[in-house]
Amino acid sequence: MLGKVERLGYVGVGASDLAAWEDYATNLLGVAVQEKQDDGTLLLRHDKHHYRLAVHPDPVDDLLYIGWQVADDEALAAFRAHLEQENVSFTVGDSDKVEARRVGELIELKDPNGVCLEVFHSPLIDYVAPFQSSRPIKGFLTGEFGLGHMVIGVDDFVESKKFYREVLGMRVSDYIKVARNNKELEIVFLHCNGRHHSIGFGNGAGGLKRLGHIMLEVNNMDDVGSTYDICLKRGIECTTLGRHPNDRMISFYMASPSGWQFEYGYGARCVSDEEAVERFTTISEWGHLRNDGLRYGDARKKG
Ligand SMILES: [Fe+2]
Numbered sequence: 001m002l003g004k005v006e007r008l009g010y011v012g013v014g015a016s017d018l019a020a021w022e023d024y025a026t027n028l029l030g031v032a033v034q035e036k037q038d039d040g041t042l043l044l045r046h047d048k049h050h051y052r053l054a055v056h057p058d059p060v061d062d063l064l065y066i067g068w069q070v071a072d073d074e075a076l077a078a079f080r081a082h083l084e085q086e087n088v089s090f091t092v093g094d095s096d097k098v099e100a101r102r103v104g105e106l107i108e109l110k111d112p113n114g115v116c117l118e119v120f121h122s123p124l125i126d127y128v129a130p131f132q133s134s135r136p137i138k139g140f141l142t143g144e145f146g147l148g149h150m151v152i153g154v155d156d157f158v159e160s161k162k163f164y165r166e167v168l169g170m171r172v173s174d175y176i177k178v179a180r181n182n183k184e185l186e187i188v189f190l191h192c193n194g195r196h197h198s199i200g201f202g203n204g205a206g207g208l209k210r211l212g213h214i215m216l217e218v219n220n221m222d223d224v225g226s227t228y229d230i231c232l233k234r235g236i237e238c239t240t241l242g243r244h245p246n247d248r249m250i251s252f253y254m255a256s257p258s259g260w261q262f263e264y265g266y267g268a269r270c271v272s273d274e275e276a277v278e279r280f281t282t283i284s285e286w287g288h289l290r291n292d293g294l295r296y297g298d299a300r301k302k303g
Pocket residue numbers: 149151213215263
């Protein structure tokens with residue numbers, strides 16, 4: 001394929017309480033504050049990349065942009081040619097934007113929901129000062145699998161699926177179909193490398209925010225457990241541990257200071273492009289129970 005993103009590289013979010021984010025990132029997630037900029041922006045790091053999550057001061061506590069990585073300048077040139085062929089408009093990131101994102105080059109485009117996407121190559125890597133978590137955890141699974149994964153709310157499921165497959169070159173891993181509010185909720189999971197999914201979204205699954213959750217995968221199951229303990233100790237809203245039927249990850253969800261969720265997990269299976277697509281009928285095989293007794297993904301009780 002001419003144009004294809006290869007990894008979820010970075011994500012930018014807006015936040016109204018940067019101090020809460022700094023505390024949450026270092027003392028709960030175990031990611032490091034790599035930079036605290038004059039405007040309050042936090043660049044958060046969880047591997048050799050200079051940063052993976054950028055938290056910008058913004059009254060709307062939600063997703064601002066998604067950075068998708070391609071291999072190099074030739075791959076980005078091929079991606080641009082692919083966009084032109086598909087009649088998808090894009091702009092070339094100027095030197096200020098390139099410097100701000102710490103990448104070699106980038107282009108910007110919008111998905112069918114108006115979400116800002118940046119396709120880039122050559123992220124800044126820090127080897128001189130290796131990543132060190134403020135917590136005694138054994139690090140995050142990233143590398144060829146990218147940052148982690150994310151689930152967003154979309155306005156048009158069919159258009160979005162078409163866009164992420166045909167414009168970004170991603171492949172469908174599988175689907176989960178469940179009943180919700182007497183309607184059928186269908187969620188699609190898409191991959192661009194061996195990670196089971198780098199993005200997922202549902203038909204009408206969107207909540208109040210564009211960003212549903214960001215998943216960080218740790219290298220050790222004990223680190224999931226110790227992070228769960230901190231959530232309970234701090235009274236942070238979270239689900240119980242649970243396992244998804246499709247990526248087989250054991251994880252739990254916890255509220256970020258911006259209201260959307262982080263999924264923190266271990267042990268997901270990998271996928272390949274040769275695998276046939278499957279369908280599942282539950283979001284969680286077991287667990288992921290919220291404090292209202294229902295599972296993550298279930299509709300909230302009214303009143
Ligand atoms: Fe997830």
